[in-house]
Amino acid sequence: xxxxxxxxxxxxxxxxxxxxxxxxxxxxxxxxxxxxxxxxxxxxxxxxxxxxxxxxxxxxxxxxxxxxxxxxxxxxxxxxxxxxxxxxxxxxxxxxxxxxxxxxxxxxxxxxxxxxxxxxxxxxxxxxxxxxxxxxxxxxxxxxxxxxxxxxxxxxxxxxxxxxxxxxxxxxxxxxxxxxxxxxxxxxxxxxxxxxxxxxxxxxxxxxxxxxxxxxxxxxxxxxxxxxxxxxxxxxxxxxxxxxxxxxxxxxxxxxxxxxxxxxxxxxxxxxxxxxxxxxxxxxxxxxxxxxxxxxxxxxxxxxxxxxx
Amino acid sequence: xxxxxxxxxxxxxxxxxxxxxxxxxxxxxxxxxxxxxxxxxxxxxxxxxxxxxxxxxxxxxxxxxxxxxxxxxxxxxxxxxxxxxxxxxxxxxxxxxxxxxxxxxxxxxxxxxxxxxxxxxxxxxxxxxxxxxxxxxxxxxxxxxxxxxxxxxxxxxxxxxxxxxxxxxxxxxxxxxxxxxxxxxxxxxxxxxxxxxxxxxxxxxxxxxxxxxxxxxxxxxxxxxxxxxxxxxxxxxxxxxxxxxxxxxxxxxxxxxxxxxxxxxxxxxxxxxxxxxxxxxx
Numbered sequence: 001x002x003x004x005x006x007x008x009x010x011x012x013x014x015x016x017x018x019x020x021x022x023x024x025x026x027x028x029x030x031x032x033x034x035x036x037x038x039x040x041x042x043x044x045x046x047x048x049x050x051x052x053x054x055x056x057x058x059x060x061x062x063x064x065x066x067x068x069x070x071x072x073x074x075x076x077x078x079x080x081x082x083x084x085x086x087x088x089x090x091x092x093x094x095x096x097x098x099x100x101x102x103x104x105x106x107x108x109x110x111x112x113x114x115x116x117x118x119x120x121x122x123x124x125x126x127x128x129x130x131x132x133x134x135x136x137x138x139x140x141x142x143x144x145x146x147x148x149x150x151x152x153x154x155x156x157x158x159x160x161x162x163x164x165x166x167x168x169x170x171x172x173x174x175x176x177x178x179x180x181x182x183x184x185x186x187x188x189x190x191x192x193x194x195x196x197x198x199x200x201x202x203x204x205x206x207x208x209x210x211x212x213x214x215x216x217x218x219x220x221x222x223x224x225x226x227x228x229x230x231x232x233x234x235x236x237x238x239x240x241x242x243x244x245x246x247x248x249x250x251x252x253x254x255x256x257x258x259x260x261x262x263x264x265x266x267x268x269x270x271x272x273x274x275x276x277x278x279x280x281x282x283x284x285x286x287x288x289x290x291x292x293x294x295x296x297x298x299x300x301x302x303x304x305x306x307x308x309x
Numbered sequence: 310x311x312x313x314x315x316x317x318x319x320x321x322x323x324x325x326x327x328x329x330x331x332x333x334x335x336x337x338x339x340x341x342x343x344x345x346x347x348x349x350x351x352x353x354x355x356x357x358x359x360x361x362x363x364x365x366x367x368x369x370x371x372x373x374x375x376x377x378x379x380x381x382x383x384x385x386x387x388x389x390x391x392x393x394x395x396x397x398x399x400x401x402x403x404x405x406x407x408x409x410x411x412x413x414x415x416x417x418x419x420x421x422x423x424x425x426x427x428x429x430x431x432x433x434x435x436x437x438x439x440x441x442x443x444x445x446x447x448x449x450x451x452x453x454x455x456x457x458x459x460x461x462x463x464x465x466x467x468x469x470x471x472x473x474x475x476x477x478x479x480x481x482x483x484x485x486x487x488x489x490x491x492x493x494x495x496x497x498x499x500x501x502x503x504x505x506x507x508x509x510x511x512x513x514x515x516x517x518x519x520x521x522x523x524x525x526x527x528x529x530x531x532x533x534x535x536x537x538x539x540x541x542x543x544x545x546x547x548x549x550x551x552x553x554x555x556x557x558x559x560x561x562x563x564x565x566x567x568x569x570x571x572x573x574x575x576x577x578x579x580x581x582x583x584x585x586x587x588x589x590x591x
Contacts, residue, residue, distance in 0.1 A: 019492075026415060028493045029408035033420055036401035036464060043461045044427050044435065051438035110327045121328065123577045125335050130573050130580070132522045134540035135562040139338040142345060142555055148353070150341065150360055184334065189584070196585035245431030248524045252544060266433035266525075273437045274529060283437040290434070297429055 055284035061277035072284035081260050081268065082285065089264040091175060093244045096182040101236055103183065104190025105228075109220075111191065112198045122192065129188040137252040140181045144168050144253070171261030174254050178262055182249055190235055197231035198224070230304075237300045244296075245289055265289045339566075346370050346559035353556060370556035371564075379534050380561060383542035388568070390452055390538060391520035394459035398516050399509060401460065402467025407497055409468070410475035411483070428465035432525050440529050454530040455538070459523055463516040470515070470583055474508030475501060511583035514576045521569050539565040 021027055055072055057065030076082045111122065128136060143150055144167035152164025167177045201224065209219045247266035250256065256263035256271065263271075265285060273282025345353065347366040352358055374380050408414060409421055439458060448454040478501050486496045502509075527541045534546065543561045547554045573580055 023493055025412045029412045029414035029417070032404045032408045036405045036468075037420060037423065039401060040423060040427055040461065040464065043439075043458060044430060045423075047435045047438040047442060048430065050442070051435060054438055054441070106327070107331055110324060110331075113324055115324060115328075119577075121332070122581070123574065125331060126573075126577075126581070127339065127570065128335050130518050130569060131339075131566040132524075132540055132569065134522075134524050134544060135565045136338055136342075138543065138558050138562045139342040139345075141553075142559065143338060143341055145555075148356065148360075153356075153360055184338070188335065192581060193585050196581070241429060241431060245433045247433050248540075251524075251528075266431075269433060269437065270525075273440070279437055279441060286434050286437055289431070293429075293431070 051283045051287060054280050055287050057280040059278075059280035059283075061279055065280060068280075072281050073288070075281065076284055076288060081263065082288075084260050085263045085265060085268045085285075086288075088175070088260075088262060089244060092179060092182070092246070092262075092264060093240060095179045096186065096243050097236060097240055099179065099183040100186045100190050100239060101232070103187045104235075105194055105232070107187065107191035108194035108198055109224075111195050122195070126188045126192055128185050129192075133185060133248045134252055136185065137181060137249050140177075140184075141168075141253055144177055168254055169258055171258055174258060174262050178250055178253060181253065182243060182246065185249070186239060186243070190239070193235050194228065194231060197228050201227050233300070233303060237296065240296055241293060244293060339563075342559045342563050342566075346556060346563055348556065350556060370554075370560045374557045374560045374564070378546060378557070378561075379537070379542065380539070380564070382535060383537050383539045384565070384568075386452060386536060387521060387538040387540075387565075390455050390459065391517050393456045394463060394520045395513055395516040397456070397460045398463035398467045399513055401464050402471050402512060403502075403509075405464070405468040406471035407475055407501065410472045411480075424465045424468050427461065428469070432462065436525055436529055439526070443530055448530070450531060450533045450536050452531075452536055455523070455526055458526050458530070459520050462523065463519060466519075467512040467516055470512045471505065471508050474505040478504050507579060507582070510576060511579040514572065514580050515583040518569055518573065518580075 022031070054065065056067060056069060058068045058071070059065030107125070111118070111125075115121075142148070146166050146169055149164060149167060151167070152161070155161040155164040165173055168174045205223050205227075206219055209223050214222065245266055246264060247270065250262055250264055250267050251270070254262045256267045265288060269282045269285040272278050272285055276282075344361075344363050347363045347368070347370075349365055349367045349369065352364055358364060405420065405424060409417060443449055443454045443458075448457070482500055482504075483496050486500045487493075491499065522540075523538075524540045527538045528544075531537050531541055534542070537545065539561065543558060543565065547558045547561060
C-alpha cells in the first residue's frame with residue numbers, strides 16, 4: 001500500500017497583530033513603566049551622577065568647570081568647619097532619633113488603651129507632622145526668641161532665671177533647641193506608626209502571657225517589643241535618613257550658627273554652593289553624606305533579611 | 310482584664326497625664342502662632358504684659374499680610390504646584406505600580422530597586438546638580454521647575470502605596486475581564502482603578518501635604534516674588550535683614566497651615582493609612 005502523503009497543511013503563522021503584541025505582558029509592562037522610569041532617570045539618576053562629576057571640578061557658579069580630581073574632598077577633609085559639621089550632624093541625628101524613638105514608643109503605648117476621643121486625639125497629635133515644617137518652625141523661632149521668648153517669661157515668673165538663656169544664641173543651647181524642635185515634629189510619626197504596629201498584635205498573646213503569670217513589664221519585654229521590632233526598625237531607618245539630611249528646620253532657626261555650632265551637611269553644602277557660589281565644593285559636601293547613609297541602609301537591608309529567614 | 314479594677318488613679322497616671330502633656334507639647338506652638346498673630350505690635354513687644362493671652366486682639370497683621378505682601382499669590386502658587394505635582398505623581402506612580410504588582414517582565418527587579426533607591430535619596434544630595442540643570446534648561450524662577458522636581462520626591466511613595474492596593478484586587482476579577490475580551494489597559498482602567506479609590510486618596514493626600522511642605526528646591530529655584538511658594542515667601546520677604554515682622558509671620562504661618570490642616574482633617578484615616586502602610590505592611 002502506498003501511503004499517500006497528503007501535503008501537510010502549511011500552518012500559516014498568524015499575521016503580526018499590533019494589538020496582540022501590545023497585550024503581551026512584557027510589552028504592556030514596559031509601555032506602562034517606560035515613561036515614569038525615564039522621568040526618574042532624567043530627574044534623579046542623571047543629577048546624581050552629574051553631582052559626582054561636579055564634585056570633581058572647580059566650578060564657580062556661571063563659569064565653566066575645571067576638572068581637579070579629588071581636590072574638593074581633600075579640602076573638606078582639612079576644613080575645620082566641615083569636621084564640625086560631621087560631629088554636629090551625628091549629634092543632631094543620634095539625639096533626636098533616640099528622643100523620638102523612646103518618646104514615640106511611650107506615646108504609642110499610652111494611646112493603645114481605650115479612651116474617649118481617641119481618634120480626635122490621634123488627629124491632633126499628628127498635627128506637628130503634617131503642618132509645613134517651615135511654618136511651624138517660624139512659630140518655634142518666636143518661642144525661642146532672644147528677647148521675647150515665652151519660655152524665658154515662664155522661667156522669670158517661676159523665679160528660676162532672669163534673664164533666661166539665649167536659646168539660639170548659645171552654641172550648646174542652640175543644638176539642644178534644634179533637637180527639641182526636631183523631636184516635636186517627628187515624634188508623632190513614630191507614635192502613630194508604632195501605634196498601628198501595636199494594634200496588629202493579637203490580644204490573645206497578652207492573655208496567654210497574663211495567664212502564665214507575666215506582669216506588665218514582662219509582657220512588654222517579651223511580647224510587645226519582639227513583635228514591634230520590625231516596625232520600630234523601619235520607622236527608625238527612615239527617620240535617621242531624613243534627620244541626617246535635614247535642612248529646613250536648621251536653616252530657619254539658626255542658619256548653622258552661632259559660629260557654625262549647628263551647621264549640618266545640608267546647610268553647609270547650601271552655604272558653600274548657593275551662598276559662596278562654589279558648586280563643585282558644595283556638591284562634594286553633599287556627597288559626603290552618601291557613605292554614612294549607605295552604611296545605614298545596608299544595615300537595614302541586612303537586618304531585614306536576617307529577620308525574615 | 311485587670312485594668313478595669315485599677316481605679317482612676319492608675320488611669321490618670323498611665324493615660325490622661327502623659328496624654329495631656331503630649332497634647333500641650335504638640336499643640337502649644339499652634340496656639341502661640343494664633344495668639345501672636347492677633348496681638349498688636351505694642352502688646353507683642355512689651356515684656357511687662359502677660360503673654361499667654363491676647364489683651365487687645367487686632368486683625369491688623371492679617372490685613373497687612375493680605376494687602377501689603379504677595380501672600381495670596383504665594384498661596385495660589387503653592388496650591389497650583391502641589392496639585393500638579395500630586396497629579397503627575399499619582400499617574401506615574403500608578404503606571405509603575407500596576408505592572409510591578411501584577412505582571413512578570415524583564416527588568417522588574419531593576420525597576421523596583423530604582424524606585425526604592427529614589428525613595429531613599431535625600432533631597433540635599435541633589436540640589437546642587439539640579440540647580441545647575443534647571444538653570445541650563447532656562448527654568449529658573451518658573452513654577453515648572455518645582456512641578457518637575459517635586460514628583461521625584463512623591464512618585465516612589467505613591468508607587469509603593471498603590472502597589473499594595475493593586476495587590477488587594479482579586480486576580481479572578483481581572484481574569485474574568487480578560488476572558489470577556491477586555492484588553493489589559495481596559496482591565497486596568499475599568500476594573501482595577503475603580504476598586505483602588507482609597508489607595509489614590511491616601512497617596513494623593515500624602516503627596517499633597519509633602520508638596521506643600523517642600524522648601525529646599527523652592528528656596529533655590531524660585532527667587533522672584535511672583536513665583537514664590539508660602540514657606541519661601543514668608544522666610545524671604547517677611548524677614549527684612551534683621552527685622553522680623555513677627556505678627557505677619559505668624560499670620561502667614563497660620564494661614565499657610567490651615568489648608569493643609571483642613572484637607573488632612575477630612576481624610577485623616579486615609580492619611581494615617583498611608584503613613585503606616587509602608588512600615589506596618591512592609
